[in-house]
Amino acid sequence: MKPLIIHNINAILPDKLLSNARVVVREGRIAEISAASKSMPKDAEVVDGMGGYLSPGFVDVHVHGGGGGDFMDGTTEAARVACQTHFRHGTTTIFPTTTTGTPTEIHAMIKACQTIGKEATAGGLPRIPGIHLYGPFFAADKVGAHPAAGRRDPTPEEFRAYFKTGFIRIATCAAELRGAAAFYQMARKEGCFITCGHSNASWSEMDRAFRDGMRHVDHFWCAMSDVSSVRARLGTPMQGSMEEYVLFNTDMSTEVIADGQHLAPELLLFAYRMIGPKRLFLVTDSSRAVDMPIGSYKIGNIHTGNDITHDGKVSRTATGLGSSSVGMDHMVRTMKASSGAPLWEVIRMASLTPAERLGIDKEVGSLKAGKRADLVLFSKTLRVKQVWLGDNSPL
Numbered sequence: 479m480k481p482l483i484i485h486n487i488n489a490i491l492p493d494k495l496l497s498n499a500r501v502v503v504r505e506g507r508i509a510e511i512s513a514a515s516k517s518m519p520k521d522a523e524v525v526d527g528m529g530g531y532l533s534p535g536f537v538d539v540h541v542h543g544g545g546g547g548d549f550m551d552g553t554t555e556a557a558r559v560a561c562q563t564h565f566r567h568g569t570t571t572i573f574p575t576t577t578t579g580t581p582t583e584i585h586a587m588i589k590a591c592q593t594i595g596k597e598a599t600a601g602g603l604p605r606i607p608g609i610h611l612y613g614p615f616f617a618a619d620k621v622g623a624h625p626a627a628g629r630r631d632p633t634p635e636e637f638r639a640y641f642k643t644g645f646i647r648i649a650t651c652a653a654e655l656r657g658a659a660a661f662y663q664m665a666r667k668e669g670c671f672i673t674c675g676h677s678n679a680s681w682s683e684m685d686r687a688f689r690d691g692m693r694h695v696d697h698f699w700c701a702m703s704d705v706s707s708v709r710a711r712l713g714t715p716m717q718g719s720m721e722e723y724v725l726f727n728t729d730m731s732t733e734v735i736a737d738g739q740h741l742a743p744e745l746l747l748f749a750y751r752m753i754g755p756k757r758l759f760l761v762t763d764s765s766r767a768v769d770m771p772i773g774s775y776k777i778g779n780i781h782t783g784n785d786i787t788h789d790g791k792v793s794r795t796a797t798g799l800g801s802s803s804v805g806m807d808h809m810v811r812t813m814k815a816s817s818g819a820p821l822w823e824v825i826r827m828a829s830l831t832p833a834e835r836l837g838i839d840k841e842v843g844s845l846k847a848g849k850r851a852d853l854v855l856f857s858k859t860l861r862v863k864q865v866w867l868g869d870n871s872p873l
Contacts, residue, residue, distance in 0.1 A: 614630050
């Protein structure tokens with residue numbers, strides 16, 4: 479394999495930009511990050527970055543589909559096209575995410591993603607270290623755009639079968655559900671990153687979940703409790719909610735959908751300032767409508783999912799939002815414009831921060847010698863020009 483040299487770039491490091499830089503890749507690993515040099519090995523493949531930016535590949539922990547496919551379709555074809563779509567937008571490590579659905583649908587999704595995960599070495603696909611078991615364990619009053627018929631409380635018989643596949647890396651459950659504690663405890667034994675989402679949990683319920691291993695809240699402000707919703711459920715005195723718990727507990731992380739449609743600029747700015755780039759992720763939470771024409775689609779399984787309408791900017795249900803319709807590069811551009819954060823901190827939220835929380839940061843998530851050469855080359859306007867996947871041995 480020829481060495482790869484990418485030069486005439488601004489390298490996006492975890493804490494700064496390195497201008498007029500070059501990155502050397504050997505055998506799928508970053509070998510060197512340095513100031514540009516006129517000396518080039520004769521046997522190298524050389525790419526001129528034309529003054530653009532080079533970043534680590536993105537790590538998306540919450541993603542339902544793209545390119546017309548939803549992972550819950552449970553087919554290799556749908557999983558493949560969704561992965562290909564997000565790879566084009568800079569995602570090199572992906573955690574396909576379940577919605578609500580039947581156990582049969584969820585097992586089919588897991589099997590299809592395991593199969594496609596073995597194809598990543600062929601190129602054009604991100605690696606799949608495992609899936610995000612997100613649905614079906616949602617609160618009945620916080621199902622959001624997902625099919626309500628597929629929602630249920632967790633039972634050991636059901637979730638044990640999912641964990642037995644060895645392919646669950648992120649595990650979500652609403653903290654207030656009967657059976658949530660047992661779910662969290664088993665997820666912790668399995669080494670999962672444990673989250674609470676689609677929940678109307680109170681502060682005390684969140685605190686119990688934290689003691690059981692929960693460390694993250696899905697899509698901040700979306701399908702989550704606030705003081706008013708907890709009061710409507712539990713009465714007075716008013717109690718703290720998921721929002722206050724995440725802001726208060728610095729061991730917690732969370733994520734935002736920075737598509738410009740779910741959250742206004744001031745909320746993205748607030749999240750960045752109050753939570754910070756070391757606890758805040760960017761996620762796509764994208765539907766199958768990414769890179770698809772305006773029209774009607776399904777969120778979840780193609781046969782049993784809910785109807786959504788893609789308007790060219792976002793997916794909507796008849797009553798509200800229904801997942802994003804854009805890739806991670808769009809999230810990066812929007813977060814940069816809304817928060818005014820340094821570019822390296824915005825990129826961190828899409829790469830190193832989720833990698834750290836999932837324990838894969840020794841291999842991916844930043845430009846550092848020795849790490850896998852998962853790279854994204856951007857133009858000066860942060861448009862993806864080229865994506866590389868480095869060493870693809872299992873994470």
